[in-house]
Amino acid sequence: MDPLILSFAVVNGLLIGGIYGGVALGLSLIFGVLRVVNFAHGSLLMLALYAAYWLQIWAGIDPYYSIIVTVPLLFGIGFMIQSVIIAPLIRRESALVVEPLSALLLTAGVYLVIDNLALMAFGPNVRSATTSFALPPVMLGQIPVNMPRLIGFGAAIVVAVGLAWWLKTTRMGRAIRAVASNRDAAALSGINVPLVYAVTFGIGASILGLFGSLLATFVPITPQVGLNFGIRSFIVVVLGGIGSLPGSIVGGLVIGVFEAIASQFVPATSAAILSLGLFVLILLVRPSGLMGKA
Amino acid sequence: MTAPLLEVRNLSKTFGGLKAVSEVSFTMNKGEILALLGPNGAGKTTAFNMIAGFLQPTEGQILFEGRDITGGKPWDLCREGIARTFQLSRPFSDLTVLENLMVGGFARSSDIGLIRSRAAEIAEFLGMGRQIDIEVQHLTAFDRRKLELGRALSTRPTLLLMDEVVAGATPAEAQEMVALVRKIRDTGVSILIVEHVMKVIMALSERVIVMESGRLIADGKPHDVVAQPDVLKAYFGEQYVATRA
Amino acid sequence: MSVAPHTTSAAPAAKSKSRVLPLALFTAVLLGIPLVVKDSFFIHSCIVVLFFAYMATSWNFVCGYVGQLSIGHSMFAGAGGYATVLLFTQTGLSPWLGLPVGGLVAALLSVLVGYPTFRLKGPYFALTTIAFAEMIRIWVENTDTFLGIPLNGAAGITVPLLGQNVAAMQFNDKVPYYYIIATMLGGALLATWLLENAKLGFYLKAIRGDVDAAESLGISPSRYQLIALAISAFMTGMGGGFYAQFYRYVNAERLIGVDLSIDMALMSIIGGQGTIFGPLLGALLLAPLAEITRSHLGGSLLGLHIVVYGVILILAVLYLPKGLIDPLRRLAAKFNGRGTGR
Numbered sequence: 001m002d003p004l005i006l007s008f009a010v011v012n013g014l015l016i017g018g019i020y021g022g023v024a025l026g027l028s029l030i031f032g033v034l035r036v037v038n039f040a041h042g043s044l045l046m047l048a049l050y051a052a053y054w055l056q057i058w059a060g061i062d063p064y065y066s067i068i069v070t071v072p073l074l075f076g077i078g079f080m081i082q083s084v085i086i087a088p089l090i091r092r093e094s095a096l097v098v099e100p101l102s103a104l105l106l107t108a109g110v111y112l113v114i115d116n117l118a119l120m121a122f123g124p125n126v127r128s129a130t131t132s133f134a135l136p137p138v139m140l141g142q143i144p145v146n147m148p149r150l151i152g153f154g155a156a157i158v159v160a161v162g163l164a165w166w167l168k169t170t171r172m173g174r175a176i177r178a179v180a181s182n183r184d185a186a187a188l189s190g191i192n193v194p195l196v197y198a199v200t201f202g203i204g205a206s207i208l209g210l211f212g213s214l215l216a217t218f219v220p221i222t223p224q225v226g227l228n229f230g231i232r233s234f235i236v237v238v239l240g241g242i243g244s245l246p247g248s249i250v251g252g253l254v255i256g257v258f259e260a261i262a263s264q265f266v267p268a269t270s271a272a273i274l275s276l277g278l279f280v281l282i283l284l285v286r287p288s289g290l291m292g293k294a
Numbered sequence: 295m296t297a298p299l300l301e302v303r304n305l306s307k308t309f310g311g312l313k314a315v316s317e318v319s320f321t322m323n324k325g326e327i328l329a330l331l332g333p334n335g336a337g338k339t340t341a342f343n344m345i346a347g348f349l350q351p352t353e354g355q356i357l358f359e360g361r362d363i364t365g366g367k368p369w370d371l372c373r374e375g376i377a378r379t380f381q382l383s384r385p386f387s388d389l390t391v392l393e394n395l396m397v398g399g400f401a402r403s404s405d406i407g408l409i410r411s412r413a414a415e416i417a418e419f420l421g422m423g424r425q426i427d428i429e430v431q432h433l434t435a436f437d438r439r440k441l442e443l444g445r446a447l448s449t450r451p452t453l454l455l456m457d458e459v460v461a462g463a464t465p466a467e468a469q470e471m472v473a474l475v476r477k478i479r480d481t482g483v484s485i486l487i488v489e490h491v492m493k494v495i496m497a498l499s500e501r502v503i504v505m506e507s508g509r510l511i512a513d514g515k516p517h518d519v520v521a522q523p524d525v526l527k528a529y530f531g532e533q534y535v536a537t538r539a
Numbered sequence: 540m541s542v543a544p545h546t547t548s549a550a551p552a553a554k555s556k557s558r559v560l561p562l563a564l565f566t567a568v569l570l571g572i573p574l575v576v577k578d579s580f581f582i583h584s585c586i587v588v589l590f591f592a593y594m595a596t597s598w599n600f601v602c603g604y605v606g607q608l609s610i611g612h613s614m615f616a617g618a619g620g621y622a623t624v625l626l627f628t629q630t631g632l633s634p635w636l637g638l639p640v641g642g643l644v645a646a647l648l649s650v651l652v653g654y655p656t657f658r659l660k661g662p663y664f665a666l667t668t669i670a671f672a673e674m675i676r677i678w679v680e681n682t683d684t685f686l687g688i689p690l691n692g693a694a695g696i697t698v699p700l701l702g703q704n705v706a707a708m709q710f711n712d713k714v715p716y717y718y719i720i721a722t723m724l725g726g727a728l729l730a731t732w733l734l735e736n737a738k739l740g741f742y743l744k745a746i747r748g749d750v751d752a753a754e755s756l757g758i759s760p761s762r763y764q765l766i767a768l769a770i771s772a773f774m775t776g777m778g779g780g781f782y783a784q785f786y787r788y789v790n791a792e793r794l795i796g797v798d799l800s801i802d803m804a805l806m807s808i809i810g811g812q813g814t815i816f817g818p819l820l821g822a823l824l825l826a827p828l829a830e831i832t833r834s835h836l837g838g839s840l841l842g843l844h845i846v847v848y849g850v851i852l853i854l855a856v857l858y859l860p861k862g863l864i865d866p867l868r869r870l871a872a873k874f875n876g877r878g879t880g881r
Contacts, residue, residue, distance in 0.1 A: 346755065347754075348751070348754075348755075367754070367759065368751075368754035368755050369754055369756075369757045369758055369759045372754075372755060372756060372757035373757055377755065377756075378755045380751065380752065380755075384748075384749040384751065384752040385748070385749075385752070386744060386745055386747075386748030386749060386752070387748060388744075388747075388748065389744055389745075389748065393741070393744075396741060397741050397742070397744075397745045397753070397756050397758075398756040398757065400738040400741060400742070400757070401756065401757030404738065406736065406737075406738075445752075445756065446755070446756075448756070449756055449757055
């Protein structure tokens with residue numbers, strides 16, 4: 001194997017992996033706080049991709065500027081999903097504990113509705129947005145580094161660090177962490193748990209708003225694109241440790257590099273099978289993930 | 295000489311360097327009600343769970359009717375004749391009382407008619423004969439506790455392991471429970487009880503063993519054992535013993 | 540467990556009496572449809588509905604009773620479907636034997652997958668079943684031949700058309716297929732009824748209720764879950780075999796893809812999992828919806844029925860967690876004048 005090609009694969013794998021990690025952040029956050037596995041995670045990314053696309057088509061807004069719209073838009077959608085669809089389930093369970101399987105079924109319902117509404121509204125055609133910014137690759141030694149991917153990678157790191165900082169220092173952040181560690185105690189000490197849940201879900205979704213805009217220029221936009229990212233996010237989160245933000249990034253990097261290198265030796269589809277195999281293996285052997293506590 | 299019903303030899307359990315149970319040995323005879331006492335964290339529940347097959351011992355042996363059952367799985371031990379209750383009652387809440395009492399019957403018989411009538415008998419025995427068609431989630435906490443006991447009986451055990459008898463019960467309920475446990479013993483079932491409440495033990499058991507910090511510190515008749523300084527110290531602390539002395 | 544028995548001895552009789560009439564009526568309608576309606580398109584739709592009812596009932600056999608959510612049951616349909624077709628095209632084995640053999644292949648696969656997977660609970664179990672099914676789907680889609688067996692990749696395998704040929708389970712008319720799947724459905728319902736009244740059924744419900752308590756009552760959870768899964772996979776595999784014969788075609792996307800798994804789970808859950816007739820009810824309500832959208836709307840409304848599925852699923856989880864059959868059973872209980880207050 002040519003070392004240049006291999007190092008090119010590794011660099012690309014790192015970039016894509018960072019993006020996987022960034023996309024998975026919201027899934028991990030929502031699970032960590034609400035104990036809800038959001039099956040509609042990928043669908044929300046798909047909505048964000050379409051939002052970025054249509055903002056460009058209708059209003060001529062460059063995908064990189066459309067962040068101003070997609071982030072609050074997805075926050076709103078996430079907030080609504082939690083407070084309209086999942087909250088009644090939590091209200092039904094007296095102890096504020098969500099029955100995890102029921103919550104999974106609810107979000108699976110959301111996935112079915114969103115993905116198929118998108119299919120009906122937008123059709124199966126593959127679309128993509130374009131940016132007016134000139135983003136030539138930068139050279140890392142002899143290796144060209146794709147600029148839009150590098151921006152996505154950087155965004156993932158910034159969001160992970162920023163989110164961790166926000167959770168540590170702000171009033172709402174501390175409330176979220178309190179609810180995550182012991183929701184009953186948090187409720188007793190006067191924290192508005194339903195609001196914290198809705199905000200958490202909103203934040204998790206708004207991260208997807210950001211990535212929808214950042215990925216719209218190089219990810220083929222179809223109604224089915226969500227499920228691919230959704231499944232990959234599950235893999236990343238399980239690998240990194242469910243509920244851990246740094247774990248999400250690390251898990252993404254591992255999967256990204258793993259797939260990039262594997263696809264140098266085996267067909268890309270076999271690499272996908274290997275990722276799924278890794279996912280199953282981690283769940284069976286070390287359910288706390290690579291970064292979680294054993 | 296016949297072997298004792300249950301013989302525990304040098305039973306130990308280590309959790310990541312911490313010795314929760316340390317070289318505990320005791321025997322239990324047929325027809326006995328034996329109580330295992332000890333303050334919180336003494337290792338009672340750990341020892342209990344090893345005997346019930348829910349935890350693997352790190353060291354030691356457990357013999358039941360002379361047979362080595364160390365490390366046996368709960369379902370195997372059930373077939374050997376060992377049944378257990380849980381500290382927090384864990385009934386199958388979407389099944390009826392009768393159905394709850396039927397599940398264990400399949401370990402002894404494959405005749406569903408017989409299993410059903412035996413389950414109904416147990417319900418009568420518990421004083422729950424009128425409640426057999428009620429889904430368990432609609433029962434009171436105390437009825438659920440009784441049901442838990444009945445469910446263990448449905449496996450026709452020789453040895454019944456009870457993890458606390460009267461937890462959360464009112465005095466009247468506790469009395470009813472004590473009477474029920476005696477009634478069970480009178481049918482020929484030997485009973486090992488883990489319990490905090492001294493009064494219950496005094497009323498129920500002929501012999502008690504006491505654990506503290508993972509070790510067995512006393513073995514004898516209830517009144518003798520509670521008078522031992524070691525036991526008092528374990529239960530009430532150093533000062534209590536000093537002031538009494 | 541709808542109508543609770545008052546006295547233990549009279550229980551089975553009372554239970555069956557309240558069910559015999561509606562059951563006989565349903566059977567008569569089911570068997571009579573092809574005699575009355577001659578429209579082959581309508582019969583085709585009925586076959587599809589019965590197929591989903593059968594698949595949902597098969598899914599329910601393990602998942603509904605043990606309380607685990609499998610979203611990977613399509614792998615068993617795929618195993619059965621591919622095995623039936625390949626045995627026919629490669630060795631000439633008649634599908635009449637190919638179906639049960641395919642079922643056995645699926646059962647074998649289920650034991651391999653289930654053994655490690657049943658240790659996981661809730662969402663982890665669900666995600667792992669998806670992962671297994673997806674691995675198999677991706678593999679089949681990208682494998683043309685495996686150990687000399689032509690899997691034919693994403694294109695799938697077509698069963699050669701022989702015209703009217705009873706031995707090859709090929710008929711010019713749709714009606715025979717109708718009766719085959721109706722019989723299979725009857726068998727699956729009978730199996731579930733037997734399960735409800737057998738040790739295995741009690742054991743599965745106990746495991747669903749509390750694993751530790753079940754263990755203490757002499758139940759090895761992994762053993763009985765695997766037995767139930769193998770039976771469920773056997774039935775699902777036979778369903779896959781039927782699908783292959785009916786369409787004379789198998790491909791990975793449709794037979795192993797996650798959509799089929801979701802349909803099976805959805806219909807059971809919405810209808811009422813862990814009951815004999817819940818999945819049937821769910822399929823009778825949902826599957827026609829898909830047929831109508833496919834045949835009458837199509838085009839831009841392609842995914843409409845799934846949107847409706849999703850909405851019904853959300854409403855069911857929130858307001859009828861025991862499924863649509865629950866209010867019906869309470870109604871029936873009232874009708875029989877034996878409201879037991881539960």
